[in-house]
Amino acid sequence: MAEPQQRVLETVEDTEAFGRELAGGLRPGDLVVLDGPLGAGKTALTRGIAVGLGVAGRVSSPTFIIARAHRAGVRPDGTPGVALVHVDAYRLAGDLDELDSLDLDTDLQHAVVVVEWGKGVVEHLADRHLRVQLAREPESDVRTAIWEWIE
Ligand SMILES: Nc1ncnc2c1ncn2[C@@H]1O[C@H](COP(=O)(O)OP(=O)(O)OP(=O)(O)O)[C@@H](O)[C@H]1O
């Protein structure tokens, strides 16, 4: 298996740019699991992924809902975009019935699915997933991303 890769992200713009870059390698059916504490930048990274996938509309932090679907638009390079389903599993608190009711299997047939707080909860939904772990230092904007495809 490939070694995990690491990147230092000095600003929120760096994190969004990193998301755009990751999205270049994502296809419908890909599952992305984002890990890291509150405010680590999971939603910021998802915003970048959304731009790179070329989804229509803005990505916000889903405060009252658990999953939000974004239709495909056009990728930054002009090629057809890919739909994104953005899940915040924080409020699921490991509730597998509620996870089931989201029907992410169906989404994975046509979309990229990105799950904040998904570690240990959603990996079974796909044969492999991209795990991105974001770490932060106290009192600093600097984030560190460690990522790898896990088969
Ligand atoms: N290098 C950085 N990367 C990402 N976000 C940063 C960075 N520096 C500062 N920030 C700020 O940190 C916050 C990250 O918030 P974000 O909502 O993306 O975190 P989150 O991991 O999704 O949190 P939650 O667990 O609450 O969903 C934003 O306010 C952003 O502007």
Ligand SMILES: [Mg+2]
């Ligand atoms: Mg978030």
